[in-house]
Amino acid sequence: QITLKESGPTLVKPTQTLTLTCTFSGFSLNTGGVGVGWIRQPPGKALEWLALIYWNDDKRYSPSLKSRLTITKDTSKNQVVLTMTNMDPVDTATYYCAHRLNWYGPFDYWGQGTLVTVSS
């Protein structure tokens, strides 16, 4: 059974760096083809894909946020970490991590999400 859970701060101040951790079970990021992605949803808005990391450490980022994002994996801990620098109130959103079945998708299992509020 595949499960994912996001963790991190619920409140960050503008200009700070956000660090979110996705802890998963039921699969290994050492398995060929497998990936983990991060997706967010600002209140009342659509899902927005942020970043993706594959078993072979291939990393992809949203072009509009690429300069602010870093995604890494720790296969020994079954974790994927997303950092986002220079946080702004517009980054207030629920952040999800999701398991990617293979190179072409889909995101078939999702975490429950964690709400991050950016406010001073």
Place this chain on the structure above:
Amino acid sequence: QSALTQPASVSGSPGQSITMSCTGSTSDVGGYNYVSWFQHHPGKAPKLMIYEVRNRPSGVPDRFSGSKSGNTASLTISGLQAEDEADYYCSSYTSSSTLEVFGTGTKLTVL
């Protein structure tokens, strides 16, 4: 990379069928059979309903079906039920470096 275009809202009465669209380009929807559909109830994790255009994961009712024509994918829900009321998002593999693009989302209202 632009988001895939979905209608903002669709509605239907219980028992009826509805279809919602997802329009992209030859770089994503039209170029690959890797279109997915997600059901999202507020406060819950998105749920995969359709993958690879028309395949249903185990446990998804056969009332949900997917199709594609050209650059437009469609999700059809037949025999609408109150529990189907949710936001629906499409996504597609894309040849761009991002590999994935989401749709703008459609709010389904069951009248």
